[in-house]
Amino acid sequence: MPVDPSLVGRSFPPTAPHEVTPAGLAQFAAATGGSWQEGGPAPATYPIVLAFEAMNAFLQAEQVDLFRIVHGEQRFAYERPVVVGDVLSATLTVATLRQIGGNDIIGTTSEVHDAEGALVCTAGATLVHRGAEA
Numbered sequence: 174m175p176v177d178p179s180l181v182g183r184s185f186p187p188t189a190p191h192e193v194t195p196a197g198l199a200q201f202a203a204a205t206g207g208s209w210q211e212g213g214p215a216p217a218t219y220p221i222v223l224a225f226e227a228m229n230a231f232l233q234a235e236q237v238d239l240f241r242i243v244h245g246e247q248r249f250a251y252e253r254p255v256v257v258g259d260v261l262s263a264t265l266t267v268a269t270l271r272q273i274g275g276n277d278i279i280g281t282t283s284e285v286h287d288a289e290g291a292l293v294c295t296a297g298a299t300l301v302h303r304g305a306e307a
Contacts, residue, residue, distance in 0.1 A: 175277055175302075176302055180267040181268070182268075185227065185230060186264070188262045188264075189226075191261050192258075192260050193215060193256065193261065198216070202216055215254065218249065219255055220296050223283065223285055224265070224296035227283045228281065231265050231281070242302055244298065244299075245298075246298065248296070249295070252293055259287055261287055262286055263283040263284065263285045263286075266281065267280070268280040268297070274304075276301055277302035279299070281297070281300065282296070283298070
């Protein structure tokens with residue numbers, strides 16, 4: 174079943190607050206094969222933790238099966254680095270939607286804000302929702 178085109182422009186509720194900790198950054202760096210030095214900023218791709226949570230909430234709310242999703246692209250645009258002590262949440266908005274060859278190409282934007290409401294990072298993603306097999 175195709176994704177409803179009226180979702181374009183719709184924002185979903187923010188994720189629960191997520192505290193950035195040294196242990197969390199070290200674990201993320203180890204899991205991704207990267208590195209993180211204590212006292213330094215988070216790895217550049219760390220906001221995916223929040224963006225992925227926001228994406229899963231969107232897919233669940235719209236009853237889109239995760240097994241039909243292929244992650245096509247990911248981008249990050251920073252206002253400032255993510256650092257230990259930040260308490261962050263992400264709000265996902267469906268930015269674009271088009272159908273190609275029976276598949277939905279969904280463009281999302283997740284704005285990551287700190288506890289004071291300041292924008293820290295914008296994570297853009299392209300998701301391919303594979304259509305049902307014939």
